[in-house]
Amino acid sequence: MTPAPVWSSAFRPFYLLGAAYAPLLAAAWLAAWLGHWVVPAGLPLKLVHGHEFVFGFAAAIIFGVVLTALPSWAGTEEIDGARLKLLVALWLAGRFGFWAAPWLPAPLPALLDCLLYATAIAMLAPQLLRVKNRLYLLLLPILAALFIANLAYHQAAVRGDAALAGLALRGAIWAIVVLYVLKGGVLAPIFTGNALREKGRGAQPPFLMPLEAAALIALLALAACDLGGAPPAWSGSAALACLLLYGWRSARWQGWRVADVPLLLPMHLGFAWLLLAFALKAVADLSGRVPEASWLHAFTVGSLGLMMLGLMTRVSQRHTGRPLAMPWPMMVACAAMFLAAALRVAAGVGAGGTAISYATLLWAGAFVIYLGCYAKVLLAPSLPRANELP
Numbered sequence: 257m258t259p260a261p262v263w264s265s266a267f268r269p270f271y272l273l274g275a276a277y278a279p280l281l282a283a284a285w286l287a288a289w290l291g292h293w294v295v296p297a298g299l300p301l302k303l304v305h306g307h308e309f310v311f312g313f314a315a316a317i318i319f320g321v322v323l324t325a326l327p328s329w330a331g332t333e334e335i336d337g338a339r340l341k342l343l344v345a346l347w348l349a350g351r352f353g354f355w356a357a358p359w360l361p362a363p364l365p366a367l368l369d370c371l372l373y374a375t376a377i378a379m380l381a382p383q384l385l386r387v388k389n390r391l392y393l394l395l396l397p398i399l400a401a402l403f404i405a406n407l408a409y410h411q412a413a414v415r416g417d418a419a420l421a422g423l424a425l426r427g428a429i430w431a432i433v434v435l436y437v438l439k440g441g442v443l444a445p446i447f448t449g450n451a452l453r454e455k456g457r458g459a460q461p462p463f464l465m466p467l468e469a470a471a472l473i474a475l476l477a478l479a480a481c482d483l484g485g486a487p488p489a490w491s492g493s494a495a496l497a498c499l500l501l502y503g504w505r506s507a508r509w510q511g512w513r514v515a516d517v518p519l520l521l522p523m524h525l526g527f528a529w530l531l532l533a534f535a536l537k538a539v540a541d542l543s544g545r546v547p548e549a550s551w552l553h554a555f556t557v558g559s560l561g562l563m564m565l566g567l568m569t570r571v572s573q574r575h576t577g578r579p580l581a582m583p584w585p586m587m588v589a590c591a592a593m594f595l596a597a598a599l600r601v602a603a604g605v606g607a608g609g610t611a612i613s614y615a616t617l618l619w620a621g622a623f624v625i626y627l628g629c630y631a632k633v634l635l636a637p638s639l640p641r642a643n644e645l646p
Contacts, residue, residue, distance in 0.1 A: 261637045264336050267571050268634040269344045270320030275568075275623040275630075277313050277351070281305075282620035286613060298358075298416045303409075306425045309556065311369065311406050312351055314432065317564050319343065319376070322395065324571055325439070330392045332383040339379060346372040357413065366410035373403035394438060401431040423483065430479035433555065436530070437475060437502070440563055441468070444523045445509045447570075451517050452510065461508050471501040478537075492541030495551075499534040506531065518582040522566030522590045529558030529597060536601070550604045557619060558597030565590050565622060572630045577639030589625040592618040 262268045285305045287293040295304050323343075326332045335343070346368075353360065353368030377399050384392050405428035412420035449460030474497045481491035511524030533554035540548040569586045573579065596618035603611035 259337060260635075262635050263340050264638075265575060266323030266335055266340055266343070267320040267568075267575060269340065270316045270323075270347070271568055271572065272627075272631065272634050273344070273347065274313055274316030274320065275627045277316065278623035279620040281308050281313055282616050286616050289612070299413055299418055299421050303418060303421045303425065307409055307421075308351075308354065310425060310428045310432070311402075311409075312354070314556075314560065315372070315402070316347060317568065318432070318435070319347070319372075321564075321567055321571065322435075322439070324575065325443075326380075326383070326392070329442075330384070330387045330389065332380075332387065335379060343372060343376060343379075346375055357410075362414050365413075366407060369410065370403055370406050373399050373406065377403070395435075398431050398435050402428055405431065427483055429552065429556070430483065432560070433479070433530075434472075434475060436560065436563065437471070440523065440527065441505065443567070444511070444520075444527065447520055447523070448509050448511060448514055451514045451520055455514070457513050458510075460510070464508070467501065467505055467508075471498070471505055474498045474501050478534075488541040488544075492538050495534050495537035495541060499531055499538060502527075502534065503531055518587055519566065519570055519580060522562040522569075522593075525590075525594060526559045526561075526563035526566065529554055529562065532601075533559060547604045550601055553600040553604060554597065557600050557615070558594070561593040561597060561619065561622070562590060565593055565626065568626060568630075572633060575638070576633050576636075578633075583629055585625050585629050589622040592625070593622045596622070 262272070284293070284295075285301070288295045288301050288305075295301055323335050323340075327334045350369035350372055353365040357365040377396060380399070381396055384396060387393075405424045408424035408427070409421050412418070412424060445460050445463075452458050452460065474494060478491060478494035478498050480486070481494050506524075506527045509524070511520070511527070514520045515524075533551040536546055536554055537548075537551035540546050540550060565586065569582050570580065573581065596615045599611040599615035599618070603609070603615065
């Protein structure tokens with residue numbers, strides 16, 4: 257019996273689940289924030305919302321991206337069929353465990369929600385240990401950090417410890433930032449270089465490993481300062497160093513020269529939002545003129561949101577045998593995400609609660625558009641490879 261196409265590659269079920277969960281999560285949060293629904297949890301609403309944004313929605317998209325990219329880029333074995341069904345079942349079990357936590361025995365929600373990361377590490381570690389490029393092993397400590405952060409959050413939820421829960425979520429977000437700059441920092445310049453050569457506009461400059469290493473060290477230092485409660489002057493200085501190093505790094509990719517390529521524009525705009533996040537973090541810590549949480553929204557909505565939409569579109573097109581082009585509805589989705597990020601950051605600096613509502617609706621709407629474009633595509637067999645552009 258031929259297996260269903262949805263189980264042939266990780267991006268298919270995880271993109272579907274992540275994109276479908278996004279509007280549900282947005283609706284639940286907005287209803288609770290407006291006072292129409294009481295979240296059955298022992299922690300503040302922002303922490304409940306933060307957990308499901310990171311470990312529910314974002315985790316689904318991240319697993320879809322990473323597990324699909326590794327076979328192509330690292331040469332690892334495709335995780336499909338029964339193993340993929342197990343990972344998807346664990347993601348679903350985690351969502352059940354989280355929302356049903358008030359009615360379940362204390363250890364069970366954490367067990368259901370953390371098994372996904374432990375299982376993924378067990379599946380990927382033997383494969384990555386055989387890969388010649390040892391840099392791919394960096395994925396394992398990132399997954400381990402997400403596992404530890406999730407476990408710490410659930411322990412905090414049982415104890416009603418909002419401070420620990422908030423620290424755990426911050427740790428998870430920093431792990432995602434590290435994954436973002438590592439993976440995005442490879443894909444964006446390579447895809448950009450391909451487009452530059454195709455259009456006869458030159459080529460990408462070579463990777464500067466000293467710059468890559470310095471940028472990563474600066475980012476890890478910023479994360480350590482933020483999570484370790486260092487003086488604001490330290491974390492603000494580290495954020496400023498990240499702004500300069502990642503600004504130099506991004507400028508070398510020459511993204512403005514492919515601004516007319518819709519499939520690449522969201523990726524470069526995503527990195528622009530990352531630079532803004534570092535700038536907001538530096539201003540908040542060094543001067544206090546903007547709320548400290550502003551950088552979080554600049555990254556999670558603007559940077560991560562745009563990169564997700566760009567990669568989800570590229571992968572959904574290419575890995576189903578379709579031309580590498582962005583459908584016009586996805587351009588609308590990216591514009592909605594950009595506006596959502598601008599409104600959410602503006603709300604944090606005094607634009608008012610209405611901006612938060614509109615930002616939430618725009619963010620959710622972007623993923624509804626993705627579902628409208630690709631739900632049937634992800635469930636159907638791929639087109640013949642001859643229909644792909646090189």
